[in-house]
Structures are given as C-alpha cells and as structure tokens.
Amino acid sequence: AQSVTQPDIHITVSEGASLELRCNYSYGATPYLFWYVQSPGQGLQLLLKYFSGDTLVQGIKGFEAEFKRSQSSFNLRKPSVHWSDAAEYFCAVVPLRGYNKLIFGAGTRLAVHP
Amino acid sequence: GAGVSQSPSNKVTEKGKDVELRCDPISGHTALYWYRQSLGQGLEFLIYFQGNSAPDKSGLPSDRFSAERTGGSVSTLTIQRTQQEDSAVYLCASSITTAGGRTDTQYFGPGTRLTVL
Numbered sequence: 001a002q003s004v005t006q007p008d009i010h011i012t013v014s015e016g017a018s019l020e021l022r023c024n025y026s027y028g029a030t031p032y033l034f035w036y037v038q039s040p041g042q043g044l045q046l047l048l049k050y051f052s053g054d055t056l057v058q059g060i061k062g063f064e065a066e067f068k069r070s071q072s073s074f075n076l077r078k079p080s081v082h083w084s085d086a087a088e089y090f091c092a093v094v095p096l097r098g099y100n101k102l103i104f105g106a107g108t109r110l111a112v113h114p
Numbered sequence: 115g116a117g118v119s120q121s122p123s124n125k126v127t128e129k130g131k132d133v134e135l136r137c138d139p140i141s142g143h144t145a146l147y148w149y150r151q152s153l154g155q156g157l158e159f160l161i162y163f164q165g166n167s168a169p170d171k172s173g174l175p176s177d178r179f180s181a182e183r184t185g186g187s188v189s190t191l192t193i194q195r196t197q198q199e200d201s202a203v204y205l206c207a208s209s210i211t212t213a214g215g216r217t218d219t220q221y222f223g224p225g226t227r228l229t230v231l
Contacts, residue, residue, distance in 0.1 A: 034219075036222075042224065043118075043205065043222040043223055043224040043225055044205065044207075044222040045222075046219055046220075046221070049219060090157065092157075100145065100147075100162055100164075100170070101147065101159040101162055101170060101173070102147070102149070102157075102159065102207075102220060103159070104156060104157035104158075105156075106156050107156065107157075
C-alpha cells in the first residue's frame with residue numbers, strides 16, 4: 001500500500017546534539033517530498049521541500065534533508081539542536097499521477113533536554 | 115503578508131448540532147485543502163478545491179461532511195449532526211497552481227479545534 005512511514009514516534013536529544021529524523025515512502029515514482037514542523041498549539045510550518053534536482057535540500061531554521069531514491073527515504077537532519085526545536089515533525093508527500101493532496105506520516109515528537 | 119486564516123479558533127458543540135468552519139486562503143491561491151488532525155488518525159486529507167470546484171472529495175468521512183468554496187476564495191466546511199468522533203483540529207491549507215496543473219507548497223492556517231460533547 002502507498003504510505004509514508006516515520007518509524008520514530010518520540011525522540012529525545014540533548015541541546016547541541018545532532019538530529020536525524022527518518023522518513024520512508026512507498027510510491028512507485030518519486031513523489032514531491034516535504035517536512036513540516038508543528039509547535040504546540042500551532043499550525044504546520046514548512047521546513048523544506050524536494051521536487052527535483054539536487055538531492056540535498058536546505059531549509060529554514062538550519063534544517064536540511066537528503067532524498068535517497070534507492071532507499072525511498074527523505075531524512076531530516078540538523079547538526080546542532082536548540083531547545084526551541086522541540087516540536088512535532090511531519091514528513092509528507094504529494095504522490096505523482098495528478099494527486100495534489102498531502103499524505104502525511106504519523107509524525108515524530110522531538111524533546112530537547114538542556 | 116497575510117497567511118491562511120481560520121475561524122473560529124475553538125468550537126465546542128453538543129452532539130447532534132451542526133457546525134460551520136471557515137477558511138480564508140492566501141490571496142491569489144487557487145488551490146485550497148481541508149485536513150483533519152486527531153489523536154487516533156493523525157493528519158488526514160478531507161477535500162481539495164481548485165477554484166470553486168472540488169475534484170477530490172475522497173477524504174470526507176461521511177455524508178455529514180460537506181464543503182464549499184465561493185468566489186475562488188473563502189471556504190466553509192460544514193459538519194451536520196456532529197458526533198463525538200468528529201472532535202479534532204480541522205486545518206485548512208492553500209497553494210498556487212502551476213502552469214502544468216500541479217500545486218506548489220501548501221501553507222497551513224492555525225486550525226479550528228472542534229470539541230463535540
């Protein structure tokens with residue numbers, strides 16, 4: 001079945017540590033790929049997106065993501081986490097073949113320890 | 115510039131009542147989407163508008179749910195005879211549409227938290 005998988009429900013890191021959030025998708029063709037962040041009580045904010053081209057994508061707030069076609073993955077990374085990064089992170093895809101809706105993963109909740 | 119706005123921000127209603135949720139998209143965005151976020155189901159697509167028409171209604175969970183968009187702008191999501199399982203945050207998003215007909219980045223509003231007692 002077509003899906004977006006975020007295998008980690010909760011992740012806790014120390015402030016200043018590096019971060020990697022995993023995302024895998026199962027679609028026949030490469031979809032459009034997105035990472036969104038949701039802080040408590042807030043809407044969804046776009047961190048970065050991949051449509052085509054360079055497979056390493058830079059986003060806001062110091063985040064980057066790398067698209068790996070062979071692994072059907074689009075993992076989100078940050079070299080040094082700040083306490084303000086504590087939030088829920090959603091990977092999402094827009095599948096090809098004319099669909100325009102976002103299909104979301106279940107989300108990864110990030111906690112940051114001082 | 116102004117982002118996507120939604121009203122009300124919170125709505126508490128009694129089971130069996132009808133509710134209307136409003137979305138004002140970013141000016142010039144031809145595509146508009148409704149999503150629902152609930153604890154058990156995560157983020158789910160409900161309906162997609164291109165202009166005033168809805169080519170994809172596949173996510174509406176039952177015939178109690180309907181939506182319309184007028185003037186290519188404001189959209190209203192209506193839930194009739196609300197049930198407790200309708201309790202969720204309802205999110206609206208809008209985007210531009212490219213020349214090829216694909217939509218670009220979706221920008222989300224703050225959501226309406228619906229509680230059905």
